[in-house]
Amino acid sequence: MLYPDELKYTPEHEWVRLDGTTATVGITSFAQDQLGDIVDVDLPEVGATVAQMKECGAIESVKTASDLFSPVDGKVLEVNTKLASRIDGQKNADFHPEWINQDPYGRGWLFKVELQAGAVTSQLLEAAAYRSLVE
């Protein structure tokens, strides 16, 4: 399974791409494999405040649902509107939750966070540490 070295990880199976004060978040290969066919996502609202390791949404697969946690403190800048059946309460005609299974680090990215001043990222796991956690 793939765990890109340039990303950071959480024990709840999220990955984070840190780019200055912006963090892009998704779920790992391991997570999408465990979930099976993903059929919908419940993403946080743009502008919402998210807190580190606090639940901020959910991912639904055919057989189960899994909570989504934010790896960092901050404010939601953007969400991947192409993944979910509903964005801000509006139905989405054309959505592709399967991108999370197919390309969890690319097209399947979930949301972007503007890091809060002083947000702690040092405890996020390196790829090697995450790999030893799941394998």
Next chain:
Amino acid sequence: MSDTATTDLQRTPLFDRLKELPAKWVPFAGWEMPVQFSGIVDEHRAVRTNVGLFDLSHMGEIEILGHDVSDAVAHVQRLVTNDVSKLVPGQCMYSVVCRPDGGILDDVIVYRFERGVTLVVNASNAGRMFEWFKVHAPQGIRVVDRSKETALLALQGPRAQDLLSPLTSVDLESLKYYHFGEGLVGDVPCVVSRTGYTGEDGFELYTHESKAVQLFDTVWEAGRQWNLAPIGLGARDTLRLEACYALYGNEIDENTNPFEARLGWVVKLDKGDFIGREALQEIKQNGTSRLLAGLEMEDRGVPRHGFEIAREGRPVGVVTSGTYSPTLEKAVALGYVEKGLHAPGGELDVVIRKAPSRARVVKTPFYRGSVKS
């Protein structure tokens, strides 16, 4: 990930064959079973459009024998709700087995052979059903647990007959739904029944466990040209739920009666006495306070077993089974709701992650496939 086997779990005769395929394995009713091979949605679609192969050897089989086959039939007649006296050799029938209070102990298929009757029971209830039939057996009736020595493969999908016909001596063209024949599949003696749990046409193949691998190899080899797909328990569940077939432990259990489960059609109160008859008579007369209904989600979220069903903030029911339907491309559920709210067209909420999510009661089944019912 660790590869150690949990020694408590049982394995079917096909375990080694299936282990060669990429799959996810889970414990189910004390068995180590594949939940998926290529993926639930993929497997689901394979059965709906083509043909899939299931290993169901974990199910239980109980044989009833008497001095005369009529004694065996009479014994079963007293313990199941449906009228099995009408069965002729080569015919089978779906029924439930009830407690004296009308609570459901299992749902079963009763197979009428020339010289005896065999019940096919759920894996989770195999031990209990064997005891039930033994404990209630009069003098002269033999109840034999054939579960361990019986393997079961199911071939389901619109192409199932095309695949199986050339392999078997049983005439599938004339084999009616809920009927079975005895013959060969390849060189393997089998019972071939036109039954299934998917809503598609298909067959269930019973054989002695010592021949299970040979049977699998025969079907698998022939299956190459048909793109035969191995199917796990995950898709087995999404398929049966679309067809609105009950799952013991979800829609039916000891605390549900067949009438509220909309299985009144397998209860023949006039056939003669059977365990539960009096209680069921009363329930039918008085009516039930709740009924099983089908729901289609209009808002987001997938209902799951145990989720609350509400109406204007008031709890009015509970989800028994829910999933994402790959055929309808929306989430669906079965659940018990207060009588009066069960009619198609009604709007209800399913409480998902603490928030009410809008659903509509719909006519069932959610989907009608190629099943020859």
